[in-house]
Amino acid sequence: MASLTHALTAHTRLVGIIGWPVKHSLSPSMHNAAFAARGMDWAYVPLPVSPKWVKEAVLGLRALGFRGANVTVPHKEQVIPFLDHLTPEAQAIGAVNTIVVEEDGRIWGTNTDADGFLNDLLAHDVQVEGEPVLVLGAGGAARAVVYALARAGARVTIANRTLGRAVELARQIHMVLPGASFRVVEFSAESLTREAEAHTILVNATSVGMWPDVEASPWPSSTGFGRIKVVYDLVYRPRLTRLLRDAQAWGCRVIDGLGMLVRQGAESWRLWTGQVPPVDIMRQAVEEALREG
Numbered sequence: 001m002a003s004l005t006h007a008l009t010a011h012t013r014l015v016g017i018i019g020w021p022v023k024h025s026l027s028p029s030m031h032n033a034a035f036a037a038r039g040m041d042w043a044y045v046p047l048p049v050s051p052k053w054v055k056e057a058v059l060g061l062r063a064l065g066f067r068g069a070n071v072t073v074p075h076k077e078q079v080i081p082f083l084d085h086l087t088p089e090a091q092a093i094g095a096v097n098t099i100v101v102e103e104d105g106r107i108w109g110t111n112t113d114a115d116g117f118l119n120d121l122l123a124h125d126v127q128v129e130g131e132p133v134l135v136l137g138a139g140g141a142a143r144a145v146v147y148a149l150a151r152a153g154a155r156v157t158i159a160n161r162t163l164g165r166a167v168e169l170a171r172q173i174h175m176v177l178p179g180a181s182f183r184v185v186e187f188s189a190e191s192l193t194r195e196a197e198a199h200t201i202l203v204n205a206t207s208v209g210m211w212p213d214v215e216a217s218p219w220p221s222s223t224g225f226g227r228i229k230v231v232y233d234l235v236y237r238p239r240l241t242r243l244l245r246d247a248q249a250w251g252c253r254v255i256d257g258l259g260m261l262v263r264q265g266a267e268s269w270r271l272w273t274g275q276v277p278p279v280d281i282m283r284q285a286v287e288e289a290l291r292e293g
């Protein structure tokens with residue numbers, strides 16, 4: 001892990017990550033590398049918070065003079081009642097991944113996953129406006145992706161193993177973005193084979209294929225990718241998942257989940273510091289931390 005390059009003093013600005021556990025988080029490496037690169041007297045600390053102390057942890061940020069924090073599993077929804085207000089993103093996604101503490105003590109929450117995802121698509125020159133996009137999954141990660149895509153004007157289809165969760169996700173995002181159109185389809189091989197002919201972009205927002213289950217894929221093995229041109233996998237451990245390898249062999253352009261991870265972090269960093277984040281430094285730090293395991 002990247003080590004701090006400066007001594008901590010009473011002047012050091014503090015941010016951190018609240019989760020349970022947080023020991024595997026790549027965020028401390030990513031954010032501290034960015035502070036070091038800019039010569040800033042800031043530190044980002046892992047804050048393991050048991051589920052029974054979530055309220056005390058959120059209010060404690062203010063008491064302890066923190067500028068803010070990231071929030072990770074399992075607290076992304078649990079922190080909400082203790083915040084003074086939420087941005088429309090956090091409201092729509094129903095989860096907070098970034099807390100900001102203002103000088104006057106007000107604490108607000110937002111969610112940078114949607115912007116992180118869209119910024120990464122932009123960086124890869126992938127246009128989604130008007131495009132038919134097939135999203136696999138209906139959990140927390142899928143929520144951010146579906147909201148981001150709908151806001152950007154994509155025509156979104158959701159497929160999820162538990163169909164009811166996909167229906168509920170579409171219903172909730174439709175309430176905040178009434179102009180957006182959604183379809184919900186079954187997660188079966190037959191259904192996905194059919195949908196592959198009607199979509200140009202595929203996004204995996206399920207956890208299937210994540211280490212250690214690296215030979216698993218959310219896409220049916222008997223099926224090609226039809227008219228799909230771009231496959232985006234939110235999984236980043238491993239970088240090249242089974243899904244991306246199969247898609248690459250079919251001739252699709254593939255994008256791994258590292259960019260979204262880096263860019264959601266970069267957006268949090270921007271909110272806390274008010275400065276333009278050094279995205280490339282943050283990416284390098286995450287790549288290094290991943291290599292070190």
Ligand code: ATR
Nearest residue numbers: 137138139140141142160161162165205206207208
């Ligand atoms: P996250 O916050 O990472 O999205 P989550 O909310 O637990 O985590 O959601 C995990 C997603 O992966 C869900 O869409 C889940 O499908 P279900 O809603 O049916 O549970 C999906 N998922 C997990 N394991 C899966 C598997 N073996 N096959 C298909 N989908 C799976």
